Amino acid sequence: MTCANSQILVLDLQVCNKIPTSALGYLNSSHLSSSVSSSFRRTRRLRKRVASSGSASVSPLSPIRRPRDRFFAPGNGTVGSPESTSTSRSDSVSELDTFLDLVPPRMRDALFRHEEIGSLIELVMDLGRNPIARFPSGDFVISEQPIKFEDLSYAISRVGEFSDDNRSGINNSLHRISAIRNRKMQIIGLTCRVGRAISGSAELMRDLVESGGSILVIGPPGVGKTTLIREIARMLADEHMKRVVIVDTSNEIGGDGDIPHSGIGRARRMQVPNVNMQHNVMIEAVENHMPEAIIIDEIGTELEAMAASTIAQRGVQLVGTAHGMTIENIIKNPSLQILVGGIESVTLGDEEARKRKVQKTILERQGPSTFTCAVEMISKNECRVHHKLEATVDAILAGRPPPFEVRKMDPNAIQSPNVVREKYNEESSIFSSRQQLDDEEEHVGDAVDNTARNVDRDNHKRSSTSTRISPVQVYTYKILGADLLQVAQVMGLEDHIDVTDDITTANAILASGSELTQNPWIRGVAKFYHLPVFVIKTSTMAQIVKAIRMILKMDSLGSKPINQPANDIEIEEDAPKRKPSLEEIDALEEVRLAIEYIVIPGGEAVELLPRRSEIVARQLELVQSYQLSAENSGTESNPRLQILPHKLNKNPVKHSGSQSPGRGDSTPDLNSIPGSSGTSVTRLPLLPE
């Protein structure tokens, strides 16, 4: 066949599945194209036939029911007979026929008569135990006669060979047969899962798929991950004409046999000879087959996670699944951590941290995550979407609730789905406590900037009504976008600023000065798109805070407004212009560590070491550059600062005692150091009082 938008002629048995292999050599590309399109028509028809047959979530705890209880329906029990067939059953009858073929004859009658037969999920056959059928409504005992070796042999003889992961399938079907063996390697149990291609099952996340970002799907066994990514593969290949390669370790996505199931559409499928080679095949897929998207089920080992990370770095859209309930499970799994950027623990070198009873070691994300977003599947028709996986991981590591969106779909309207979305973010979860803080503030009569209050109120309103505003789009160059977003979040400005990978849609560039010197082309690009370049020397939190304030015009840009032609805007370092003493450097570093590792992430106050008053004044300036307030917890002769987890307000330094800090001639008045003139948020929104 010819790929519509590719120069390459790909002769693919998988797609030309209606053409005898022997005939392929005689066909030119136009023959192949027409064969392919007829194959597509067939695919579409087939998909309609096997469409969802009721998909309430499976309740593993439902009581086991027996045939005599209530499930006998009238009819002769023949497959497809009108009496025994529900609407859902007739929809999926062709898939089910293949499956039911492996059921030993003595059990068929009872099974066929089950009113939910069209939604059968699994058949469980364990030697010496009653056979069980699993339905969305619960488990059903098919027969009171325990399973014998003959029953197992009957089923085994109808499926393909078992691979080293003890899985097998039925040719040209999506069913999965998994074996349990005894110590002599004889099969003594079978779990036979009905596989179905369900058109519309990926509607919950159509926008994520279309955005081109990589998606990590997390969910417990049986929740519908494989079914979902099969449909995503088809969507990308057929509707978006992408070159899609499925790495199909257990032949579960594309079905058993060398010609894949029509449920994957035009997507190509690579089989994996042995489960331990999955990571090799993942890399091979990228290197040999020029995919634009790779689909991979069950990323479970460190090697597979590393391969996934390599693929993502090569700019291929990756859609993968992993077992787990939430992203936290992935963070805590040492083999899979790399999928979310890797986790490292950072130890504060200061012994004092321990004395002050503050956390000495904190966890941080090591680098960019493999996936852009993540979806936690709650059931087949409900999921939680984490649009920015990195921001979610950072929030979880800092002990904050991550922002996410819950999406639900009516299982009965899968062909014309209406996805209901509800946004949850940190703002909404702390709405009441923030409102209370604001009220308290009004009582004590603090002179709070009215504009700031309005920004806060707007934020409250936004979080409760989910109204969208257009954030300023920033293209970051050699500065982690996640860092920018995290700082914006801490400043309560996450709705106002966003990171984009597409420079053509950016409103500004934020770049590291040293990288700009080495790669001057970025200035050329900025000039071309008329973008201002905000340049920071180092990616410290203080510098990023300043950059955000300037990008959002909260601080003056002087004569360089944001929409003028490319123009470097230097973000000045907070470091003093004169050469600082070693003691001063040490004191300022103490402030930085305390703020960036304890005050902001943990929301805790930190008391610094006692210092000379001039040094304390420098420390205070640095504290204020983070928009935080502090108080003098020492004495006049021995001043020391306590950094408070509160947003800077009009009186930057409070005194815990009646004494003022001591002042030498060169010491600025700690009470008179002005706050930032452009302050527009009255407190750090995420910090507890």
Ligand SMILES: Nc1ncnc2c1ncn2[C@@H]1O[C@H](COP(=O)(O)OP(=O)(O)OP(=O)(O)O)[C@@H](O)[C@H]1O
């Ligand atoms: N949207 C849906 N509607 C109806 N049935 C579904 C839907 N999605 C999946 N199923 C059915 O649920 C069962 C389990 O689905 P699937 O194999 O996709 O789960 P999974 O999460 O990949 O499981 P595992 O992790 O064990 O591989 C299958 O029988 C499948 O046909």
